[in-house]
Amino acid sequence: MRVAAPETVREAIDLDFLARASAARTSLDVDLGELRWVSPLGIVALLATCLSRRDREIRVTLPRDPGVRRYLHQVGFAGELLREGWVHDGADTEVVPPDLKVCLPVTRLWTEFEVERAANALTEALNGRVAANLIDVVHRVAWELTNNAREHGSPCYVVVQPYTGRTSGTPGLFMAVADFGKGFARTLRHTLGRRLPDDEAIRKGFEEGVSGTADPHRGLGLRFVQQDVDAYDAQLTILSRRGFVTRERGVFHAELRARDFRGTVASVYFPHVLVNPPTAATSEDKA
Amino acid sequence: MKIKLADHGRSFATRARADEILAALPKGRTPKVVVDMDGASVTPSFLAQLLSGLSPHTGHIVVVVESADVTRLVESLSQHLGLSQTVRVEPPVPA
Numbered sequence: 001m002r003v004a005a006p007e008t009v010r011e012a013i014d015l016d017f018l019a020r021a022s023a024a025r026t027s028l029d030v031d032l033g034e035l036r037w038v039s040p041l042g043i044v045a046l047l048a049t050c051l052s053r054r055d056r057e058i059r060v061t062l063p064r065d066p067g068v069r070r071y072l073h074q075v076g077f078a079g080e081l082l083r084e085g086w087v088h089d090g091a092d093t094e095v096v097p098p099d100l101k102v103c104l105p106v107t108r109l110w111t112e113f114e115v116e117r118a119a120n121a122l123t124e125a126l127n128g129r130v131a132a133n134l135i136d137v138v139h140r141v142a143w144e145l146t147n148n149a150r151e152h153g154s155p156c157y158v159v160v161q162p163y164t165g166r167t168s169g170t171p172g173l174f175m176a177v178a179d180f181g182k183g184f185a186r187t188l189r190h191t192l193g194r195r196l197p198d199d200e201a202i203r204k205g206f207e208e209g210v211s212g213t214a215d216p217h218r219g220l221g222l223r224f225v226q227q228d229v230d231a232y233d234a235q236l237t238i239l240s241r242r243g244f245v246t247r248e249r250g251v252f253h254a255e256l257r258a259r260d261f262r263g264t265v266a267s268v269y270f271p272h273v274l275v276n277p278p279t280a281a282t283s284e285d286k287a
Numbered sequence: 288m289k290i291k292l293a294d295h296g297r298s299f300a301t302r303a304r305a306d307e308i309l310a311a312l313p314k315g316r317t318p319k320v321v322v323d324m325d326g327a328s329v330t331p332s333f334l335a336q337l338l339s340g341l342s343p344h345t346g347h348i349v350v351v352v353e354s355a356d357v358t359r360l361v362e363s364l365s366q367h368l369g370l371s372q373t374v375r376v377e378p379p380v381p382a
Contacts, residue, residue, distance in 0.1 A: 112303035119300040123328055133354060139328035140360075143300035147332045208367070217339065217368050224331045224360060231356070 002029040009035065009042030012239035012265055018049045019259040027057035029088070035063040041237075041267045043077045043106055044157040044178035048263050050086055051108070051155065052180030059088030074098060075159060076105030103129070103173070104142075104160035109150060119143050122160055129162070130173065134273045137228050138173060144221045145177045145266045152212040153181025153264055162274055171277030173270045180263035183241035187212035198243025199254040206252075225268075232270055240264040288317045288345075292327035299329045305336035312344075319347040324357060325379050335364050338374060348374045 001024035003017050021028055030046065032038075050058050060081050062069055072078045076098035081087045098105030103125040107118050122142065126135045142160060149156035156179035165171035181187070185201035191211060196204060204210050206226050211219030229236045229247055236247040239261050245254045292299060295308055320341050338361075341348055348370070350361045358376050365374035 112301040115300050116298075116304050119298040119328075120296065123298040133356075136328045136354065136356065139298055139300070140330050143298075143330045144332060147301060147330065217335070220335065220364065220367050221331050224363075227359075228356070 001025070001027065002031060004031040004033070005035045005038075005042075005046075007034050008037045009046075010037060010039045012041065012045075012237050012244055012261075012267070013257070014042065015045050015239065015261055015265065016257075016259040018045060019261060021049050021053065022260075022262040024053050024056055027059070028053045030058070030060045032063045033061050035068055036065050038063075038068060038072070039176075040075065040106075040159040040161050040174055041176040041178075041265060043072070043075060044159055044176045045261070045263075045265045047077065047080055047106065047108070047157045048154075048178035048180045048265070050081075050084070051157070052262060054084070058084070058086045060086045062087065062089045075102050075161065076107070080106055080108065080157075102159070102161050104158065104175075106157055106159045108155060108157050109146060110155045112150075115143065115146055115150065118146075118158065125160075129275055130273050131275060134232070134270070137232055138175070138270065138273070141225050141228050141234075141268055141270075142175050142177075144225050145175075145268070148221060149177050149179040149181070149264060149266070152187045153179030153183075155179070162277060163269075164277055168269075170271040171274050173273050174267065175270075176265065176267040178263060178265040183264055184238075184243065185241060190214070197256055198241040199245060199256045200243070202238050202240050202243045202245040203252055203254055229268060232273070234271070235269045236267070238264065238266045288313070288319070289321040289323065291323040291325075292329070293323070293325060297327065299327060299333040301330075302332050302336040305333050305340060308337065309340040315344070317345050319349065320345045321349045321351060323351040323379070325351060325353060329357070331360060331364060334360065335368060338364060338370055339368055342368075342370055342373055346373060350374060350376050351379050352376055353379050 003021050104122045158177045160175040184205050185198045189195040206222045208223050209219040230250045238245045242257045352358050361376050365371050
């Protein structure tokens with residue numbers, strides 16, 4: 001099975017090309033050759049998709065664009081591919097340490113211990129770069145989304161990166177988490193007693209007391225994520241199977257997409273939280 | 288009994304981390320537990336597990352919190368966990 005990325009993989013809706021990857025039976029070729037712009041969201045989605053097919057042979061062709069290749073090393077994506085032996089490209093054979101400008105390079109999380117270690121690393125990295133009172137907010141949102149992914153989905157990838165605002169217009173902090181689990185609708189089916197459409201299931205997951213577990217005391221985590229997103233004018237997106245939901249300025253938008261992403265990708269953008277926004281070295285800068 | 292989270296680290300993300308802290312506490316019932324959250328970043332999952340795990344061992348849990356966000360978090364969680372009568376939030380005492 002071969003899938004080819006478009007030139008831009010920026011938003012969840014740009015991930016349609018990955019929908020076919022789950023049909024790979026013997027091997028998966030991911031061609032990123034034409035890629036000229038990729039966001040952290042695209043990066044974790046790509047890696048989660050590869051991880052979901054890890055029992056097959058996986059070959060990833062890196063982008064031809066040198067700027068994008070450099071960014072993929074800086075954010076830790078290329079290193080992860082090399083460690084897993086997924087790179088199908090002789091030009092990149094060494095693991096380059098991620099750039100320290102990236103707050104939390106792409107990190108794969110299997111265990112609670114790894115989550116705690118990554119949480120500590122992020123807190124350290126944010127110290128002095130994000131207003132002190134906002135470190136707690138970023139921590140809550142990043143790790144609650146990660147806990148959700150791991151608990152209801154699968155091992156996941158997480159990344160947290162500052163944005164200069166050169167492309168988006170607003171400097172800020174972007175985080176993305178991706179898993180290859182069964183998604184909101186299937187997770188909630190047992191507790192709701194029926195399977196909702198994917199977009200409705202995501203919305204439902206934000207309601208107080210709605211949880212994928214049978215525990216009546218659970219089901220608050222996403223509610224708090226929503227409160228923090230609203231309180232700090234952040235933007236949230238979640239793609240889970242065919243469901244796509246965004247929350248911005250206190251309003252949800254939901255749609256049911258034609259393509260099925262086999263897993264869940266959540267991202268949050270916190271604008272105006274950086275004490276000193278970066279001036280270079282993100283994918284955003286080279287767009 | 289007092290639990291100062293800063294003695295255990297700076298960030299607390301998972302339910303498993305709460306279980307670790309609970310497991311290290313003295314066994315038996317105690318009239319009051321003070322959880323000092325000063326200098327700690329916590330997730331709702333961690334805090335829910337910590338409060339749930341403490342409640343069978345005490346009738347009073349005092350959570351010392353400075354920020355308004357975390358105060359709301361503790362209050363919402365206490366209500367959701369059915370611990371409104373057990374958990375009280377207090378601001379830190381100025382040094």
